[in-house]
Amino acid sequence: MPKHLFELTNLGKQYPKADDWALKDVNLTIDQGEIFGLLGENGAGKSTLVKQLVGLMKPTKGSVLFQGKDVANNHMRTAIDIGYMPQTAGSLNHMTVRESIYFSAHLRGLSRHDSKLEVDRLLKLWQIENLRDKSNQKLSGGQQRLLRLAVAMAGRLPVLILDEPTNDLDPVRRKLAWDNLRQLNQKQGTTIIFITHDAIEAEKIIQRVGIMRRGNLIAVGNPKELKKSVDQSLRLDLFFEPGHPPFVPHSLDPVIDQEGHRRYMIAWEILPTIMAQLNLDEIDDLRLNSASLEDLYLHYTAEDQPAEKSA
Amino acid sequence: MIEDKRQPQPFIIQIWDLFLIELTNWRWSWQYLVVVGTITPLLSMLALSFFARDSGTEALQFIWSGNVLIGLMFGLQSRLTAHFVYLRTEGMLNYFATLPIKKSALILAVIAAFFLIALPSTLATIFIGAWIIGLTINPSPLLALVIPLCAIPMAGIGCLIGSWSRNYNEAGATDLIVTFVMLGLGPVMIPPESLPSVVLFLGRFSPATYAASALRASLSGNIGPAFWLDLAALVVISILMISVVGRTLDWREA
Numbered sequence: 001m002p003k004h005l006f007e008l009t010n011l012g013k014q015y016p017k018a019d020d021w022a023l024k025d026v027n028l029t030i031d032q033g034e035i036f037g038l039l040g041e042n043g044a045g046k047s048t049l050v051k052q053l054v055g056l057m058k059p060t061k062g063s064v065l066f067q068g069k070d071v072a073n074n075h076m077r078t079a080i081d082i083g084y085m086p087q088t089a090g091s092l093n094h095m096t097v098r099e100s101i102y103f104s105a106h107l108r109g110l111s112r113h114d115s116k117l118e119v120d121r122l123l124k125l126w127q128i129e130n131l132r133d134k135s136n137q138k139l140s141g142g143q144q145r146l147l148r149l150a151v152a153m154a155g156r157l158p159v160l161i162l163d164e165p166t167n168d169l170d171p172v173r174r175k176l177a178w179d180n181l182r183q184l185n186q187k188q189g190t191t192i193i194f195i196t197h198d199a200i201e202a203e204k205i206i207q208r209v210g211i212m213r214r215g216n217l218i219a220v221g222n223p224k225e226l227k228k229s230v231d232q233s234l235r236l237d238l239f240f241e242p243g244h245p246p247f248v249p250h251s252l253d254p255v256i257d258q259e260g261h262r263r264y265m266i267a268w269e270i271l272p273t274i275m276a277q278l279n280l281d282e283i284d285d286l287r288l289n290s291a292s293l294e295d296l297y298l299h300y301t302a303e304d305q306p307a308e309k310s311a
Numbered sequence: 312m313i314e315d316k317r318q319p320q321p322f323i324i325q326i327w328d329l330f331l332i333e334l335t336n337w338r339w340s341w342q343y344l345v346v347v348g349t350i351t352p353l354l355s356m357l358a359l360s361f362f363a364r365d366s367g368t369e370a371l372q373f374i375w376s377g378n379v380l381i382g383l384m385f386g387l388q389s390r391l392t393a394h395f396v397y398l399r400t401e402g403m404l405n406y407f408a409t410l411p412i413k414k415s416a417l418i419l420a421v422i423a424a425f426f427l428i429a430l431p432s433t434l435a436t437i438f439i440g441a442w443i444i445g446l447t448i449n450p451s452p453l454l455a456l457v458i459p460l461c462a463i464p465m466a467g468i469g470c471l472i473g474s475w476s477r478n479y480n481e482a483g484a485t486d487l488i489v490t491f492v493m494l495g496l497g498p499v500m501i502p503p504e505s506l507p508s509v510v511l512f513l514g515r516f517s518p519a520t521y522a523a524s525a526l527r528a529s530l531s532g533n534i535g536p537a538f539w540l541d542l543a544a545l546v547v548i549s550i551l552m553i554s555v556v557g558r559t560l561d562w563r564e565a
Binding site: 051054055056057058075076079080081082083084086088093094095099103104106107108109 | 317318319320325328329331332335336337338339401402403405406408409410411412563564
C-alpha cells in the first residue's frame, strides 16, 4: 500500500527548445484528504507542476506517482480519480452548461440517471441554475470559471486539482468557491490541490502550502509552522510624517517602504523591545497584525531569498 | 488510499458520448456545412463537364468520381484538419486527455461525427451530380460500403495534418497541398490514358486512386476483381490510417 497519495521525486521539466528548466528537481508528497495550495509568482512553474500531476505533461526527468503508480503510464487510473480544472479554456465551447456537466460526469463512470442528478447538484452548489441551458460561449469570465469548477467536480471524484479556481470571480463568488471547497474536503474527504494568487482568502482553507520560485519548490509546510520558521509571525505597520521615518531597533529592513508607511515582519520575541524603543511622537499610527500567508509568500518570493526551507 | 470502485465507461459508450459531444458542436451550423459541401463539388463538376462533353462517358465518370472525392476532401479531410488544430489550440484536447477515455474512442467519435455531417453533401454530389452531367448510373448496394471506405483515409489524413501542424495557417496550407497532390496523382479526375506513366505509378500510393476507382465501379454496377482489389486497398489504408493517427496523436503537452 503506497504511503502517500502523490509522490513527486526529482521532478523536472524542460520545454522543447528552452534553455532553462521550467521545473527543477521537485520533491514533494501529498496525502489523501489534504488541502494543498501552491503559491508563486507568474512563471514560477506552478501550472507545469500540476499538469504533470494529472498526466497532461510528460516529465523531462523524475517521476510522479499517484497511489504508487506512475501517472505518465496510468492514464485511465489517474483520470478516473482526478478532476482537473485548467487555468484557461479546457471546457466544451459549443455545449450548454448542462451538457458540459452531464457528459463529464457520465464519461467519468456515473450512470445516465446519476449524471442527470449530478447536473442538478452542481448547478445548485455553484448557484448557476439559471445558466442551465445557456451556451458556454455566451458565459461571462466568472460564469465560465464556475462552470469549469462544476465540470472538474462532475462525477464525485476523490481528488481535485484546480489551477487558479477563483480568478475572474467577484468577492461573493470567491467566498462561495472557498466555502464549497472547504466543505467538500470536510464532508467527503476530497483531496484538493490548487494554485492561487489569492493568498489572503486561500489561507482560510489551506492546510499545507508549497511556495514556488523560478521552477524551484522553495518552501513546503503548514502556514503557521512556516511563519515561525522564518521569524515572520507578526506584521507591524508604521505610519509617519513623510520624510521622517521613526527609529526602529534591531536593524530591521522594511518589507514595504513607502512615503509615510513602512511595514516590518517581526518575531514575537522581539516585539517587546521594539515597542519599548519606539518613539511614539514620531508615529502617526501603528498597526499590529498576525502575519498572513501573503506575507509569507512575499517573504519567500523576494529577490534575495534563495534559501530552501520546509516545516 | 482511494478504493478502486470507480470504473471507466465501456469503449462503445465512450465513443457514443464523444460522438454526441462532437455533434453538439455543429448543431447551429451543420446546415451551412451541408450547403457549402454540396454546392462546391457540384459547380466544379458542372464546369468540367462542359469541357468533357464530347469526350465520352468514361471522361464524365472520372469527372464525377473526382468531384465526389473533392467533396470528401473539403468536407471531411479539411474540416478534420481544422478541428484537430482547434482541439489543441483551444485546450479542448486537454479536457479530453483528463477524462477516463481511450484516445482511440475520441478519434473514432470525431471521424464518425464529421462523416455524418459530410454524408448528405456526399450523397447529393453522387446523385445530383450524375444527373447534372447526364451520367447514367446503376448504383450497386455496395456503394454503402464504398462511401465510408473512401471517407476514412481522407479523414485520417485530416486528423494527421491537424495533429501535426503547429497552427491554423500551417495546417491549412498543408491540407491544400495534400488535397491537390492526391487529386493530381493518379487517375482520379483524369482517365489513365491521358496521364504519364510516372503519375500512374505514383498514384498507386494514393488512397484517392483506389477511392475514385471503387466509386466508379459501384456507380456503374461493374463489380469485378478490380473493384474488390480497390476495396481491399481501401480497407488496408483505413486500418493503417486509424492506427497511425492513434499512435501519433499525443494529447499531452510537449
